[in-house]
Amino acid sequence: MKAMNKITIDRLVKRFGDVTALEDTSFTVAPAEVVCLLGPSGCGKSTVLNILAGFIDKTSGSVLVDGEEVRDIGPSRSVVFQSAALFPWMTVWDNATVGPRTRRLPYRERAEELLAAVGLSGFEKRYPYELSGGMQQRVSIARALLNEPDVLLMDEPFGALDSQTRLAMQELLMEISAKFRPTVIFVTHDVDEALYLGDRILLMSPRPGRVAREITVTTAKPRGYGFFTADEFTGLKQEILEFAHNGWGVHDD
Numbered sequence: 001m002k003a004m005n006k007i008t009i010d011r012l013v014k015r016f017g018d019v020t021a022l023e024d025t026s027f028t029v030a031p032a033e034v035v036c037l038l039g040p041s042g043c044g045k046s047t048v049l050n051i052l053a054g055f056i057d058k059t060s061g062s063v064l065v066d067g068e069e070v071r072d073i074g075p076s077r078s079v080v081f082q083s084a085a086l087f088p089w090m091t092v093w094d095n096a097t098v099g100p101r102t103r104r105l106p107y108r109e110r111a112e113e114l115l116a117a118v119g120l121s122g123f124e125k126r127y128p129y130e131l132s133g134g135m136q137q138r139v140s141i142a143r144a145l146l147n148e149p150d151v152l153l154m155d156e157p158f159g160a161l162d163s164q165t166r167l168a169m170q171e172l173l174m175e176i177s178a179k180f181r182p183t184v185i186f187v188t189h190d191v192d193e194a195l196y197l198g199d200r201i202l203l204m205s206p207r208p209g210r211v212a213r214e215i216t217v218t219t220a221k222p223r224g225y226g227f228f229t230a231d232e233f234t235g236l237k238q239e240i241l242e243f244a245h246n247g248w249g250v251h252d253d
Contacts, residue, residue: 212249
């Protein structure tokens with residue numbers, strides 16, 4: 001029997017007053033799949049994430065996780081934003097463990113494992129101001145994973161980092177994805193990033209946003225630096241750039 005989709009979005013509509021941000025948006029995500037949302041500014045990528053996270057309500061349509069309608073925030077879905085949004089008065093350890101501590105759940109062994117996985121062993125007593133931007137994002141990712149989410153929602157989490165740090169964080173995400181197997185929806189403006197990280201890429205049209213095209217990346221993970229010069233990468237990048245140049249599917253039926 002075919003496994004149930006982890007996420008099913010069907011005919012999703014979201015309006016903010018008289019502005020329609022999303023219209024007839026539909027797609028599915030399989031368990032442990034990494035799906036990147038790529039499109040022009042204002043196309044509704046982050047709105048999709050905010051609805052999935054339970055931060056805002058949809059106008060109409062269906063948004064299911066494990067077959068259940070999303071109606072509110074929940075620990076099964078964690079969000080990583082572009083800004084690490086750490087508590088400045090808390091140490092790395094306290095920032096990372098705030099979720100399970102608040103919920104009075106055991107966390108020490110898993111916290112040690114996750115901080116080691118993101119390269120922060122030995123930094124547990126440091127404060128955010130003592131960390132680089134990349135290290136702060138590592139704390140944010142560890143904090144999100146410590147809630148043991150089934151779904152990891154990432155809204156341009158590496159967008160503010162320099163190129164070298166950004167690539168290191170992309171590699172880290174691939175390692176975490178392989179080890180902990182969350183289902184990931186990753187919002188980005190960067191074509192290279194989407195191709196490097198994604199199992200599939202959903203190209204969204206300008207507002208009102210909808211999924212205009214789906215791209216599948218077949219190269220196995222982890223993808224080394226050689227992927228950036230591989231035939232699949234260059235071919236798919238050309239396809240996406242041509243699609244963007246032609247208006248992101250705004251004239252497609």
